[in-house]
Amino acid sequence: MSIRPILETRPAQPTMEGAGVKLHRAFGFQDPSELDPFLLFDDFRGERPSDYQAGFPWHPHRGIETITYVLAGSVEHGDSLGNSGTLDAGSVQWMTAGSGILHQEMPSGNAAGQMHGFQLWGNLPSSLKMTAPRYQDIRGAEIPEVVDDDGTRVKVITGAFWGKRGPVDGIAADPQYLDVTVPAGVKKTFRIDTYRRAFAYVFEGAGAFADASSPTGVRLEKEVMGQEVNMRDLSGNRTLIRFGTGDEVTVQAGEEGVRFLLISGAPIEEPVAWHGPIVMNTQEELRTAMRDLRNGTFLRPQH
Template sequence: MTFRPVKSETLAEATLEGAGVHLYRAFGFHKPREFDPFLLFDDFRNDDPAKFEKGFPWHPHRGIETITYVLDGEVEHGDSLGNRGVLGAGSVQWMTAGSGIMHQEMPRGNAQGQMHGFQLWANLPSSLKMTDPRYQDIQGSDIPVIIDDDGTAVKIVTGNFWGKRGPVDGIAADPLYLDVSVPPNTTKRLPVETYANTFAYVFAGAGTFRDASTPYGVRVEKEIAGEEINIRDMSGNRTLVNFDTGDEVVVRSGPEGVRFLLISGQPIKEPVAWHGPIVMNTRAELQQAMQDLNNGTFIRDQRD
C-alpha cells in the first residue's frame, strides 16, 4: 500500500450565499481542475437562525450534481418539477441538475436553533450535461455505518468501502463519500482509489495526516509500519486537506479524536465553463443556458 502525501492544507473561508446564509467555503470557483470532478464545497453551520433562515431561494442549476448532507436541523426543498421534501438530521440529498432545474433550499434549526450541513458540487461529463434531472433523498437510517474494532466509525454515503456500499447510486463521478470518526489517539488507514482526486474536510476534533505540510504547533508521536515519526501538523476545525496520489490515507487522531469527511472521485478531465450555478464545457453552452433562462426554455420537457 502507498500512503497519500498531503499536497496542501487550507482553512475554509467565511462567505455569504443565497439570501444571506453565513457559511464557510472550503473551495469553489477557482482551479476547478485541482478537485476535478468536484467543483465546490460549503460548510453551513450556525446557532443563530438569523444567519441562515432566509436560505437559498429559487435559483437555477444546469450541468452539475449537488450533494447536501445534513448533520443537524433540517433543509426544506422544492423544485420546478414539483418535488418537495424535508431533509432531516443525518440525511442526504443527491440532486442531478442535468439539463436544468429551478429549486430552493430553506434551512431550519433544531430545537436549540442550531443548523449544520454540507453541500458539495460534482461536475457532469459532457455526455450527461443535458440528462434528465433527478433526485435521490436518503434518510440517515438508510446510510450504513461500519464500526471497526478500534472504535473508528465510518458512515458510507456513496461508494464501496470495507465491503459495504452506500445507498446513493448511479452518480456520474462514481465517488466515495465517507463521514469518518476516529477515537482519540488512534492511527487509521483508509483505502482509496490510487488516482482518484481525494480530499478530507475536518469538522470536529483534530488529527494528523501523514506527511501533512502545514505546522499547527502540536507534536504527535506515532508509529507506522514499525517506524516512529514525529509529526507537528495537526489539522483542526474547518481544515481542508488535499491529497496527492496513493491508495490509502493515514490519519492519527488527537486527544479529543477527529471527525472528517473523506471524499474521492475520478477526474473528468474536460473543459469547464462556469457561471454561478451553471457549469458547462464551452462558453457557447453557457450563453445558451443564459438565453434559455431569459426566454423561459431552461426547464425542458423530460418526454422530449
C-alpha cells in the same frame, strides 16, 4: 502501498450565499482542476436562526450534481418539477441537475436553534451535461455505518467501504463519500483507489494526517507502513486537506478524537466553463444556458 502526500491544507473561508446565509467555503470558484470532479464545498452551520433562515431561494442549476448532507436541523426543498420534501438530520440529497432545474433550499434549526450541513458540487461529463434531472433523497437510517474494533466509525454515503456500499448510486464520477469518526489517540489508515482525486474536511476534534512527501510538520513517529513520514497537526475547525496520488490516507486522532469527511472521485478531465450554478464545457454552452433562462426554455419537458 503508498501514503498520499498532502498537497495543501487550508481553512474554510467565511462567506455569504443565497439570501444571506452565513457559511464557510472550503473550495470553489477557483481552479476547477484541483479537485476534479468536485467543484465546490460549503460548510453551513449556525447557532442562531439569523445566520441561516433566509435560505437559498429559487435559483437554477445545469451541468452539475449537488450533494447536501444535513447533520443538525433540517432543509426543506422544492423545485420546478413539482418535487418537494424535507431533509432531516442525518439525511442526504444527491441532486443531478443535468439539463436544468430551478429549486430552493430553506434551512431550519433544531430545538436549540442549531443548523449544520454541507453541500458539495460534483461536475458532470459532457455526455451527461444535458441528462434528465433526478433526485436521490436518502434518510439517515438508510446510510450504513461500520464500527471497527478500535471504535472508529464510518458512515458510507456513497461508494464501497469495509464491505458496505452507500445507498446513493449511478453517479458519473464514481465517488466515495465517507463520514469518519476516529476516537481519541487512535491511528487509522484508509484505502483510496489511486485513480481518484481525494480530500478530507475536518470539522470536529483534531488530528494529524500522515504526509509522505513534505519535510514540514510535526514528527509523531518514524514509520508508517514502512515509510518515513511526517504528521501534520490539524485543527478540527473547518480544515481542508488536499491529497496527492497514492492509495492510503493515515490519520492520528488527537485527545478529543477527530471527525472528518473523506471524499474522492474519478477526475473527468474536460474543459470547464463556469458561471455560478451553471457549469458547462464551453463558453457557447454557457451563453446558451443564459439565453434559455431569459427565454423561458431552460427546463426540458419531462415525460
